Amino acid sequence: MTQSSLFATYARADLKFEKGEGAWLTTQDNRRFLDFAAGIAVNSLGHAHPHLVDALKAQAEKLWHVSNLYDIPGQQRLGERLCAATFADKVFFTNSGAEALECAVKTARRYHYGKGNVDKTTIITFDGAFHGRTLAMIAAGGQEKYLEGFGEKAPGFVNLPAPDIDLVKSAVGETTAAILIEPIQGEGGIREIAPSFLQALRSLCDELDILLIYDEVQTGVGRTGYLFAHQEYGIEPDIMAIAKGIGGGFPMGACMAREEVAQAMVPGTHGSTYGGNPLAMAVGNAVLDVVLEEGFLERVRDISLVLKQRLAEIRDAHSDILTEIRGRGLLLGLKLTVPPAELLAACRGEGLLAVPAGDNVLRLAPPLIIGQEEIDFAMNSLDKALAKVSANQKDNH
Numbered sequence: 001m002t003q004s005s006l007f008a009t010y011a012r013a014d015l016k017f018e019k020g021e022g023a024w025l026t027t028q029d030n031r032r033f034l035d036f037a038a039g040i041a042v043n044s045l046g047h048a049h050p051h052l053v054d055a056l057k058a059q060a061e062k063l064w065h066v067s068n069l070y071d072i073p074g075q076q077r078l079g080e081r082l083c084a085a086t087f088a089d090k091v092f093f094t095n096s097g098a099e100a101l102e103c104a105v106k107t108a109r110r111y112h113y114g115k116g117n118v119d120k121t122t123i124i125t126f127d128g129a130f131h132g133r134t135l136a137m138i139a140a141g142g143q144e145k146y147l148e149g150f151g152e153k154a155p156g157f158v159n160l161p162a163p164d165i166d167l168v169k170s171a172v173g174e175t176t177a178a179i180l181i182e183p184i185q186g187e188g189g190i191r192e193i194a195p196s197f198l199q200a201l202r203s204l205c206d207e208l209d210i211l212l213i214y215d216e217v218q219t220g221v222g223r224t225g226y227l228f229a230h231q232e233y234g235i236e237p238d239i240m241a242i243a244k245g246i247g248g249g250f251p252m253g254a255c256m257a258r259e260e261v262a263q264a265m266v267p268g269t270h271g272s273t274y275g276g277n278p279l280a281m282a283v284g285n286a287v288l289d290v291v292l293e294e295g296f297l298e299r300v301r302d303i304s305l306v307l308k309q310r311l312a313e314i315r316d317a318h319s320d321i322l323t324e325i326r327g328r329g330l331l332l333g334l335k336l337t338v339p340p341a342e343l344l345a346a347c348r349g350e351g352l353l354a355v356p357a358g359d360n361v362l363r364l365a366p367p368l369i370i371g372q373e374e375i376d377f378a379m380n381s382l383d384k385a386l387a388k389v390s391a392n393q394k395d396n397h
């Protein structure tokens with residue numbers, strides 16, 4: 001390793017990408033990789049999508065930043081479109097997923113405060129959750145490895161060991177403000193939450209005036225073949241955090257809420273210097289232009305079926321290493337008998353990029369625009385990589 005001026009917070013692979021086109025990346029030394037990680041579910045439309053490039057260039061030549069001291073027409077437009085397509089009536093724009101969740105938690109607490117319930121501040125979350133890396137969100141996620149060494153855990157978060165409605169019922173009380181959950185745990189290992197559990201949460205929340213918050217930072221914006229994952233089941237939240245895919249690679253996020261909930265966030269209660277700036281809004285609107293196009297999400301669902309079928313065949317052929325295929329749409333997990341880093345290294349050797357997740361899972365999150373050519377290449381690479389890992393296993397025993 002060469003000396004670096006950077007914080008050593010990331011275990012970086014020795015790959016330097018210079019250029020991207022669609023689902024493909026090229027390194028400085030001209031090696032080509034198929035990107036089935038998509039910046040961890042960020043590059044929803046792949047790299048250098050012409051419509052996004054045009055939108056960003058056009059905005060860059062007009063206006064970059066003005067501050068939320070002024071009306072920003074792109075915010076109005078993107079806000080209206082996100083609301084029209086979802087349960088939400090109001091939107092607050094942020095720069096990242098963690099910030100969208102911070103806003104979600106603040107909004108939930110302020111809703112109860114506005115109703116005179118000043119003690120309703122506790123947020124219930126679940127084991128394996130990931131909600132970002134701010135001090136509050138590492139408390140929300142509850143994972144010891146992210147909390148260690150950073151002082152007192154932020155108060156007001158209770159992490160339950162499993163998505164079990166009896167556990168939730170015994171945990172809720174006078175101080176419960178909200179329940180926060182990812183419809184599919186991404187970092188946690190592509191762990192799907194049963195619709196019946198979400199329904200049970202919805203009913204409990206309605207009964208006790210507790211707010212239901214979805215973290216769709218990873219699952220949102222077409223990733224599961226629906227605009228938002230929960231829309232497949234029709235079980236709606238009161239507040240939702242989004243980010244990643246909505247910017248297609250431009251840093252942005254949003255907190256969305258029902259009118260009755262959002263109205264607690266009166267002038268002065270929250271703010272962001274960059275949140276919703278004209279550049280981000282131009283790109284966010286351009287992403288929606290494509291994702292909301294007639295037939296786009298249907299195509300994601302169709303290509304997902306093709307990919308899952310091929311993955312099932314590969315699992316059958318390599319069941320010593322690959323035991324289960326998980327997930328929905330184009331957010332898929334390969335449950336392994338070896339550390340995911342091992343298979344990932346072998347995949348990279350075959351020109352395929354993926355990303356590890358918890359629970360011994362290798363995650364596939366390709367751009368939503370992949371076609372048959374990409375699937376063929378990815379499955380061929382994966383097949384070879386699994387064979388290599390399997391051979392290594394046998395050598396070692």
Ligand SMILES: *Cc1c(COP(=O)(O)O)cnc(C)c1O
Pocket residue numbers: 095096097098099130131132133182186187215216217218219243244
């Ligand atoms: C990535 C992610 C976050 C955090 O987003 P950042 O933009 O890194 O702050 C939060 N929740 C989920 C589910 C995520 O996947």
